[in-house]
Amino acid sequence: MTNVELGTGAIAYLVGSSYAVLDNLRIQVLREIHNAQLAKKHQLPGQLIKDQLNQLDGLEKSIQSL
Numbered sequence: 001m002t003n004v005e006l007g008t009g010a011i012a013y014l015v016g017s018s019y020a021v022l023d024n025l026r027i028q029v030l031r032e033i034h035n036a037q038l039a040k041k042h043q044l045p046g047q048l049i050k051d052q053l054n055q056l057d058g059l060e061k062s063i064q065s066l
Contacts, residue, residue: 038044042051 035044039047
């Protein structure tokens with residue numbers, strides 16, 4: 001009887017683990033698709049920060065030239 005219960009427990013664990021792995025894969029794929037869309041629109045956080053830093057550098061140069 002113990003072996004039967006251990007076997008059913010292992011099957012339930014296998015199903016739960018498989019679901020977690022597949023759900024993690026789904027989340028990662030959706031994140032990559034979203035990041036690719038943002039990159040095309042030039043809206044990734046790193047791209048936005050770089051643009052803001054370039055604007056600040058331009059502002060700094062215009063102030064220093066005064």
